[in-house]
Amino acid sequence: MRDYVKRLVEMPNLILSDGASVETVDWAEEQIALFERPAQDDEAIALLKLLTRSDETSCFGLNWAILHFIETAPGWPIWPALQDAQGEWASLLKVGLRNAAVYRPDSN
Secondary structure: OHHHHHHHHHOOOOOOOOOHHHHHHHHHHHHHOOOOOOOOOOHHHHHHHHHOOOOOOOOOOOHHHHHHOOOOOOOOHHHHHHHHOHHHHHHHHHHHHOOOOOOOOOOO
């Protein structure tokens, strides 16, 4: 996992919401600006967990940037990670997959 992703996911109690402090938003934006595509599969899994901690707000577009970065992982969709993912951002990822007619291989 690359350092900039590790810093984001290991930040204690980081929740990216529109109510986050200016300092938190600025710091997260600096980390997200370092993203180099594609995401690694382990990064996508870790960032999905970060997204599910966040509320439904976009946090000034930061959560959208994370979501789109997750989707670049070569192993995407990572079904085991998605299976237990909850919240608005996980739902958006799941709906996007359904809309693209991408289904879990073992689902009929």
